[in-house]
Amino acid sequence: xQASRAASLLPQLLLRRRPASAxxxxxxxxxxxxxxxGLPPLxxxxxxxxxxxxxxxxxxxxxxxxxxxxxxxHVIKDADEVLSYNIDWLRICRGQGQLVxxxxxxxxxxAIVRHCxxxxxxxxxQGGNTGLVGGSxxxxxxxxxxxxRMNSLLSIDPVSGVLVAEAGCVLEQLDREAASQGLMMPxxxxxxxxxxxxxxxxxxxxxxxxxxxxxxxxTTLGLEAVLPTGQxxxxxxxxxxxxxxxxxxxxxxxxxxxxxxxxxxxxxxPARPKSVQLAFLGLDSFQAVLDTYRLAxxxxxxxxxxxEFIDSESMRAVKQNLGLSCPLGEHSFYVLAETSGSNETHDxxxxxxxxxxxxxxxxxxxxxxxxxxxxxxAHLWSLRERIVESLLVDGYEYKYDVxxxxxxxxxxxxxxxxxxxxxxxxxAGYGHLGDGNLxxxxxxxxxxxxxxxxxxxxxxxxxxxxxxxVSAEHGLGLKKSQYIRHSKADFAVRVMAEVKxxxxxxxxxxxxxVLPDE
Amino acid sequence: KYIHIINKADMAASKGLKILVxxxxxxxYAVKVRVKPDRSGVVTEGVKHSMNPFDExxxxxxxxxxxxxxxxxxxxxxxxxxxxQETLRTALAMGIDxxxxxxxxxxxxxxxxxxHVSKLLAKVCESEKPDLVILGxxxxxxxxxxxxQMLAALLDWPQATFASKxxxxxxxxxxxxxxxxDGGLETxxxxxxxxxxxxxxxxxxxxxxxxxxxxxxxxxxxxxxxDQLGVDLQPRQEVISVEDPPVRxxxxxxxxxxxxxxxxxxxxxxx
Numbered sequence: 184x185q186a187s188r189a190a191s192l193l194p195q196l197l198l199r200r201r202p203a204s205a206x207x208x209x210x211x212x213x214x215x216x217x218x219x220x221g222l223p224p225l226x227x228x229x230x231x232x233x234x235x236x237x238x239x240x241x242x243x244x245x246x247x248x249x250x251x252x253x254x255x256x257h258v259i260k261d262a263d264e265v266l267s268y269n270i271d272w273l274r275i276c277r278g279q280g281q282l283v284x285x286x287x288x289x290x291x292x293x294a295i296v297r298h299c300x301x302x303x304x305x306x307x308x309q310g311g312n313t314g315l316v317g318g319s320x321x322x323x324x325x326x327x328x329x330x331x332r333m334n335s336l337l338s339i340d341p342v343s344g345v346l347v348a349e350a351g352c353v354l355e356q357l358d359r360e361a362a363s364q365g366l367m368m369p370x371x372x373x374x375x376x377x378x379x380x381x382x383x384x385x386x387x388x389x390x391x392x393x394x395x396x397x398x399x400x401x402t403t404l405g406l407e408a409v410l411p412t413g414q415x416x417x418x419x420x421x422x423x424x425x426x427x428x429x430x431x432x433x434x435x436x437x438x439x440x441x442x443x444x445x446x447x448x449x450x451x452x453p454a455r456p457k458s459v460q461l462a463f464l465g466l467d468s469f470q471a472v473l474d475t476y477r478l479a480x481x482x483x484x485x486x487x488x489x490x491e492f493i494d495s496e497s498m499r500a501v502k503q504n505l506g507l508s509c510p511l512g513e514h515s516f517y518v519l520a521e522t523s524g525s526n527e528t529h530d531x532x533x534x535x536x537x538x539x540x541x542x543x544x545x546x547x548x549x550x551x552x553x554x555x556x557x558x559x560x561a562h563l564w565s566l567r568e569r570i571v572e573s574l575l576v577d578g579y580e581y582k583y584d585v586x587x588x589x590x591x592x593x594x595x596x597x598x599x600x601x602x603x604x605x606x607x608x609x610x611a612g613y614g615h616l617g618d619g620n621l622x623x624x625x626x627x628x629x630x631x632x633x634x635x636x637x638x639x640x641x642x643x644x645x646x647x648x649x650x651x652x653v654s655a656e657h658g659l660g661l662k663k664s665q666y667i668r669h670s671k672a673d674f675a676v677r678v679m680a681e682v683k684x685x686x687x688x689x690x691x692x693x694x695x696x697v698l699p700d701e
Numbered sequence: 702k703y704i705h706i707i708n709k710a711d712m713a714a715s716k717g718l719k720i721l722v723x724x725x726x727x728x729x730y731a732v733k734v735r736v737k738p739d740r741s742g743v744v745t746e747g748v749k750h751s752m753n754p755f756d757e758x759x760x761x762x763x764x765x766x767x768x769x770x771x772x773x774x775x776x777x778x779x780x781x782x783x784x785x786q787e788t789l790r791t792a793l794a795m796g797i798d799x800x801x802x803x804x805x806x807x808x809x810x811x812x813x814x815x816x817h818v819s820k821l822l823a824k825v826c827e828s829e830k831p832d833l834v835i836l837g838x839x840x841x842x843x844x845x846x847x848x849x850q851m852l853a854a855l856l857d858w859p860q861a862t863f864a865s866k867x868x869x870x871x872x873x874x875x876x877x878x879x880x881x882x883d884g885g886l887e888t889x890x891x892x893x894x895x896x897x898x899x900x901x902x903x904x905x906x907x908x909x910x911x912x913x914x915x916x917x918x919x920x921x922x923x924x925x926x927x928d929q930l931g932v933d934l935q936p937r938q939e940v941i942s943v944e945d946p947p948v949r950x951x952x953x954x955x956x957x958x959x960x961x962x963x964x965x966x967x968x969x970x971x972x
Contacts, residue, residue, distance in 0.1 A: 457747055462911075464911075510907070510908035535918075538911055538914065538915065539915065541911075542911060542912070542915065550910065550911070551910065551911040552908040552909055552910055552911060552914075553909065553911070553914055554908075555751060555752070555791045555794075555908070555909055556729055556730075556731075556751035556752065556754075556757075557729045557730070557731030557732065557749060557751070558730070558731060558754075559908060561731070
């Protein structure tokens with residue numbers, strides 16, 4: 184089987200699966216070519232220490248077996264096409280997978296995995312490929328199993344709010360379907376136009392509204408998955424309460440595709456709010472941000488649905504790199520406070536009260552606006568949702584996602600900014616303030632190993648010393664697996680390894696990810 | 702007929718033009734409109750509404766003219782249900798000085814037509830005596846594009862529709878308005894008082910700032926009824942039905958010219 188043809192090809196034919204449709208929110212579009220103008224380096228070059236596991240090599244007999252399962256049309260062998268499945272959205276990883284399979288049903292997935300387990304062939308489950316820690320692409324020659332064709336919405340119950348869908352359904356489309364029944368998906372993230380619900384579950388995706396609707400661990404009522412042995416695990420219940428035995432689906436949620444491939448999910452959808460309001464404020468100190476947050480929780484209370492902060496460097500990036508305009512003047516920080524409720528008059532009154540308090544509080548927001556229509560609403564949100572995209576234009580992005588005590592959040596940004604002064608294009612800090620979750624990004628024109636050395640493990644050590652999480656919501660994937668013990672006790676990690684061994688005796692399911700190699 | 706001509710010197714010395722801006726509350730342009738099952742209209746209950754985008758542009762232009770000292774006072778007016786007050790508050794938050802709400806009872810709202818609105822506006826102009834009325838060129842719900850023109854006719858004032866630029870004329874005695882027409886741009890001078898309707902490229906509306914949102918609450922908002930203005934709201938038209946546009950049928954791809962000709966023959970389009 185031809186190897187390395189993909190590596191030598193230029194990116195003119197780089198096929199990117201277009202996200203299903205454009206919504207009211209900005210699409211996450213990758214820049215046409217990265218500033219460095221070429222393919223990302225092979226992941227194996229960036230991580231030379233990782234050795235290929237004792238897996239078999241793909242043979243023509245295997246390919247024929249797969250063709251018999253999914254049909255020849257859905258076995259992708261062409262190097263140009265396979266290349267796009269090997270590169271992650273951030274363009275920091277490039278794998279050497281030779282084959283992509285696109286099954287349509289759970290049975291096909293089960294047959295594929297059973298074959299791979301028998302033959303000891305490594306696989307990588309892939310949904311929308313929007314993960315940010317290199318967990319959704321191969322490292323060596325793993326076979327990619329794409330869930331994109333498993334995109335049927337199975338049912339929506341408008342009374343209970345339970346939505347059942349196949350894993351390959353794009354989040355934004357599910358939200359549209361839910362909207363037609365007066366419901367909404369309980370999570371929302373910038374990647375909504377491309378990410379798939381299976382991947383969202385596998386990564387326990389957080390997003391912009393976790394503050395209000397909680398995490399997928401609470402809103403997922405049931406799921407169906409194919410385990411690494413090929414067996415189908417049917418925990419697809421639509422019951423709100425079911426305390427019968429161990430809740431195995433919780434193992435799969437957040438397992439980042441290392442314990443099985445999720446094929447269906449049952450999600451509890453909240454009622455779609457009749458009134459959504461958005462306030463956008465300019466502040467001049469991080470203390471003001473914290474004070475505004477406290478005020479928001481007190482005066483907006485149960486209708487608060489999102490509280491995000493953006494620093495001046497991030498705002499500069501969206502303005503310079505994407506040409507977006509900010510309706511406020513220059514400030515050190517910006518805050519987006521969103522409310523969602525069932526009564527517009529009531530919510531407006533509460534928001535007015537919040538604004539009055541914010542303006543009269545010492546050192547608090549002096550500059551701000553409230554979205555007057557859907558267009559302004561979408562534009563203001565895009566200033567936050569498109570930050571990642573804007574940083575990619577700089578060239579190479581080093582991404583960090585940590586949980587910290589609120590008071591420490593910006594201290595880390597300032598500390599790292601000083602540490603990397605002169606070595607990076609910018610140090611940007613922003614994130615889900617309400618969840619204590621900081622997104623910290625650095626950019627350089629091209630990947631620079633010296634810069635990476637200055638960042639890691641220092642940034643993780645800093646977080647560990649303050650008992651934070653080295654990965655609040657992005658997961659460990661490939662990029663952070665060796666730092667797991669910064670946030671989890673050693674014994675806990677060993678228990679995780681036992682569970683992995685139990686469910687995946689041959690270790691074929693997304694190897695090299697999540698748990699450290701030992 | 703020149704009622705009063707104001708030149709730039711006068712404009713600076715005097716209080717500037719008095720502007721009346723029309724605002725309509727419509728279903729927000731980002732919302733997917735759904736037809737009611739009984740086909741009598743579209744669903745408005747529980748649907749997000751906001752100011753007609755062309756009216757936002759009209760409001761922005763009035764505020765800018767105030768900032769340039771061409772205008773002294775800007776008044777916003779809306780003909781609509783009780784919720785139109787929110788639309789007027791948005792206008793006030795953008796910098797309008799005061800607002801007038803002509804409240805239409807819900808029962809008569811669905812049958813309200815541009816002819817009625819223009820008559821109501823004409824009556825208000827009699828008492829308010831503005832120098833310039835700026836309206837959005839059309840509302841995005843009915844797409845009528847009639848109110849501005851009808852109002853000018855009722856008042857016997859000059860009209861400059863589809864404005865993409867408004868400035869004082871060369872001799873500062875009139876307004877020079879650039880209009881977007883099919884052939885390109887047409888520039889005309891109109892004397893005031895006049896009716897101007899705003900087109901998309903006139904300006905980009907500002908965001909309402911927090912201090913202005915707070916100030917807006919205290920700005921005067923007067924209420925009026927059609928009866929007070931002596932305007933009869935008897936409908937002149939009856940809506941028979943409202944339907945979805947026909948679903949687009951899928952096209953078909955053909956492999957060759959022969960196939961194409963064959964298909965065209967099948968459909969009887971070619972002999």
